[in-house]
Amino acid sequence: MSNERIEFDAIVVGAGLAGSAAAMVMAREGLNVALIERGQKPGGKNYFGGAIYTHAIAEVLPDYQDRKPPFERPVTEAGFWFLSQTGLTRMTVQGGKLDTEPADAYITLRASFDAWWAEQAQEAGAFLIPKTAVTDFIRKESGEVIGVVTDRPQGEIYAPIVIICEGVNNLLTQKLGLIDRDLEPAEMALAVKQVISLKPEVIRARFGLSGEDQGLAVSVLGDVSLGLPGMGFVYTNKASVSVGMGVMLDVLAEYRLQPADILQRYLQHPAIAPLVEGGQLLEYGAHLIPEGGYKAMPKLYTDGAMVAGDAAAMVNALHWEGTNMAIIAGKLAAETAIEAHSRGDFSQRVTSRYEDRLKEGFILKDLKQYRGFSKFLETHPQFMDVYPNFVNDAIGQFFTAYGKPKQELFKGMLGGLTDRRSLIKAAGDMISMARAVMGW
């Protein structure tokens, strides 16, 4: 029996957001799908901020709400916090466009969410193979992918189509020659996070939330990353908060900084410490984020294979998007695999349709538009110190009664900026930022 070839209609490498989405869509169409996961169970290797977007979940699983997704809280307040050395200015929005049912985004923890997400794929008929790492491909002489090699004894698994959702360390994608180089440190943010337990009533009081049906998600700029290109974040879970930050990896290497130290400094900031005081550390972890964007993307398809999610650098760092791109890219790859089966053609003639599908939607459009953004923070460190400090000082002065004429006050506020950066340079920064965001 052991000599019999193990064969499926499709193989998905990695049961993360992209992988389980792809497996779900293909299995539902009747394909016999192997979903291979290297962790003990799906989600065990994944670490993020973060929030998951319902538009993406609904596209793959329209009745997701009936299936009890393990959400922590809906995002009912979102925005930016600006930290100066001692101050905090909040720019967040609540209600309005965020006041929807279901919410646009839900704060989640990946160990529980990804496990649930993979269960949905299994329920659709996909066969989950956990504790198994894919180490290589089986290819025809012509190069066409016809299966994978795993680290199990006699671990070859065959299928005419393989969807690679291996995550940020895209060694298999490199092995296929879809990208001819390894990742560059300057394209990666190293993110570290602490999950800190807090009672729901404490979260409610400290974060100004009315109950467990409200949640806060913020990006934190300023005195977070030592003036280096990086950003912090805070998310409220049900009975814990996720506080973390990402700094570009090349910078951490060059400045020889331990990310855990920088995170601890941020947690000790006079405006942040009271928020987590008395909480117990539940988990610390780290993950790379592929922020290289469009220029760091591999070719997305070849004969018999496609790539989706972090492995394909599908991340929009400024908008915290990545999870939604992964889910939708997984779905589009799956639809392409289904088309390949119906045509009986697994070559690039059909797998290239995956890229066409991505171009029709928002993913490739956005990634192309934001292609300059990751470089932007690197070349504009003033967004990490000058402007957050200015905002705090200016608003602080505006609401302080000095017993001086207001004209002097406004001069002082402006001086708070021009002492640090000339108005012309500041205007230039704004234009650069617009260019980075608009893709000009």
Add this chain to the structure above:
Amino acid sequence: MAMKTGDAFEPKQISDQLRESLPDVYVDDLLVTLKYFIDEEESHLWIEEHEVCTRCEHKPCLYFCPVGVYTLGSDGKIQVAYQSCVECGSCRVACPYTNIGWVLPRGGFGVAYKFG
């Protein structure tokens, strides 16, 4: 802007004031919160050539690894505590000499986040 590699790697300095404001975290205190399935038989991380590390003046791996896998032994060699690895991949990418061997742990082994 890209990080210079090999002998051209150049360390940079934050200001003394910022440096002093950095707490010195004992990473092991953080690691006790993590669950691992440790592969006792093989390490998925290794130093390709210890000679290269000896030549590497600034040894950034001793700092940027978020879980402190790399330490300097009393013999002057880099030691690799692969058991603490969270498989982020930073060392593979950011070692200035690309001198760190890195593969995924065998299936089922390595870090297992409880929260994520």
